Amino acid sequence: MSPVRRCSRTACGRPAVATLTYVYADSTAVLGPLATYAEPHCYDLCAEHSERLTAPRGWEVVRLTDGSAPPRPSGDDLEALANAVREAARPQERAAEAGGKGGSGRGGDPMEVGRRGHLRVLRSPDN
Secondary structure, three states: OOOOOEOOOOOOOOEOOEEEEEEHHHOEEEEEEOOOOOOOOOEEEOHHHHHOOOOOOOOEEEEOOOOOOOOOOOHHHHHHHHHHHHHHHHHHHHHHHOOOOOOOOOOOOOEEEEEEOOEEEEEOOOO
16 A cells, blocks of 8 residues: 655645646646656645645646546636637628638638637538
8 A cells, every 4th residue: 555645735744636737838737636656747736735726827727637526617718618609700700791702621621710729619611
């Protein structure tokens, strides 16, 4: 039986439940389920510290779930999705005003009609 890993935060002795990894190239902090093994460049966090985690200004926090709990979309996720849908509707409105002349993708490839951060809205060339 292996010893219980503890939270990496100073003066916190609670058991770790999540692992934090920084992806510097993407300015992203990834918080996921506790890694199987302690990694040298990762941080193990307890439930309290993983829940309160914030990232530096301009960085994004990506929270990966282990599938046991229902995902909770953040306000930013919902806003990004709503903006992507609004943006996707704009080219269709312009194409309808121009008499249905719209660009089509290559062959059977879907065409990107909107983008917000890492979200993309694709339209099939059949539509």
